[in-house]
Amino acid sequence: MNTRPKILGLTGSIGMGKSTVAAMLRELGVPVFDADAAVHELQGPEGALLPLIEEAFPGTTGAGGVDRPKLGAAVFGDKDKLARLERIVHPAVAAMRGDFLRDNAQAPLVVFDIPLLYEKGGHQGLDAVAVVSAPADAQRARVLARPGMTTEKFEQILALQVPDAQKRALADFVVDTGIPLEETRKQVAGIVRTLTRAE
Template sequence: MSRPFILGLTGSIGMGKSTVAAMFEAAGVPVFDADAVVHRLQGPRGALLPATEEAFPGSTGEQGVLREKLGAQVFADPDALTRLERIVHPAVAAQRHAFMIEHSGEPLVVFDIPLLYEKGGWEQVDAVAVVSAPPEVQRARVLARPGMNPDKFAHILSLQVPDAEKRARADYLIDTGTSLFATEEAVKELIATVTAARDPS
């Protein structure tokens, strides 16, 4: 039996990727949310806590990883970030493998990966859908978030592949600068396109 078609879903901060991922789920498409998996593995009694605490003393507590303390230890330190990724990435890969086994009979699954292009995840998928919106819409969404400011927003953008490059590399583009209804219709159309291409009949 052939495996499902794997659609990578990505987009820069504030582009509406989480909203689009929820639309795929609502349409019955299984979604592997890499960020959610990491949060669970790093949460209370999470599987990654012992290794994280050993590598970064004082970065965990009863509620799981203490994100501000861990962030302070890895921020602007490429070597520390690499050590953290060596802890996190294999665990996420194992969860992704289990997800694929669970949904092996589906025609389509979605890998929701924020840093798909930045970390090489595009090599693991069959096609990439990029979620995008006009810059002014993105900026307004991000700056409305609690604790966000223009400098922090600019720093986050500097770490991400520019939206224009993502759009150029995308197999499919999902515009969230329109109404939610229009975006949802675009998602449904994309699902139909991909599943029709997979149907041998």
């Protein structure tokens, strides 16, 4: 008898369609913990981390929560400051993830949506990892269509991420979003079936 849900890590580089796949998993009734959404909540208006962030980085928070451009400017390119911010944020996200697991203890499968799973070593404790992937030209077109995105910014982001080919090689499952949505949906359903099959 399995005492806890199986945990699937969901990741993928920028513009690969990870949010779309996370939505498909939710449609199939699989609980999804979104690490980015947790950070937004913690750093949003009246967020639990605002006092700690303001203390560490004065002038980066306000009534609307963290001023992302200001905080980004405060830590950008400074490994020590970034590490300090991570020491504030990561334990709080881990606590929210623990609550999520307790709330969904009866589910056969849960998903941790972790954008920088391989970059930050977040694959410990997972039963499997699914990488969302698409052809490089599709990825580029999606990202450059975003408001405020430039080719230079896109290249900078890519340089900080583990290359897509490496992620695919490390993954237990690869979800292709460079194909019609219905085909992607079938792939996602197949992964859920594989992971929830009775042992």
